[in-house]
Amino acid sequence: DAGITQSPRHKVTETGTPVTLRCHQTENHRYMYWYRQDPGHGLRLIHYSYGVKDTDKGEVSDGYSVSRSKTEDFLLTLESATSSQTSVYFCAISESRGTALAQGHSGANVLTFGAGSRLTVL
Amino acid sequence: QQQVKQSPQSLIVQKGGISIINCAYENTAFDYFPWYQQFPGKGPALLIAIRPDVSEKKEGRFTISFNKSAKQFSLHIMDSQPGDSATYFCAASIDYTDKLIFGTGTRLQVFP
Secondary structure (H helix, E strand, O other): OOOEEEEOOEEEEOOOOOEEEEEEEOOOOOEEEEEEEEOOOEEEEEEEEEEOOEEEEOOOOOOEEEEEEEOOEEEEEEOOOOHHHOEEEEEEEEOOHHHHHHOOOOOOOOOEEOOOEEEEEO | OOOEEEEOOEEEEEOOOOEEEEEEEOOOOEEEEEEEEEOOOOOOEEEEEEOOOOOEEEEOOEEEEEEOOOOEEEEEEOOOOHHHOEEEEEEEEEOOOOOEEEOOOEEEEEEO
């Protein structure tokens, strides 16, 4: 998990309250992602960012918003938490495919994941 | 809609045996197929990956077999060890994007 810090690591909250999860990277990677992990569903992409202030939706974005004001920080916000958002949230980073190619890598996006944030919504 | 289907959901193997996990996909635009390994309490980490221009890639005890015509790929772990006990995710990346689509995961338990 070197280079990626997620906070908080554990949080218990009540339905209807706002929650913000933070992802901080020291690798200066362009791409950042938020995934949620649930039994039987694997890892599902919530939102991702391909640069400062450039974000896009993933497959399960409803109820979530993100912001990226600096290269190193990617915030995930649940405006009004629901019990269905109880999950383990993972942040990931990657270089762009073009950067990887320029550095002699295969050009495929290799994701480096953080340690996860376990959120429980009561 | 699950773009990458993974099976089995769980797998129990004796030490020294072969572990096999299978994945299937529909989107022919996928051009990169990695496998990630996740230990309890940790984030997933890249284990091995393959591109569709080869049918097999081997790294130590881990091998990916790829069947482009069947749109299937699988992970083989030879001489499975208790330290291999983890959850394994297959994934696929759509051409010219940087998003990975993951399978649902397989929990592998290797008993001594």
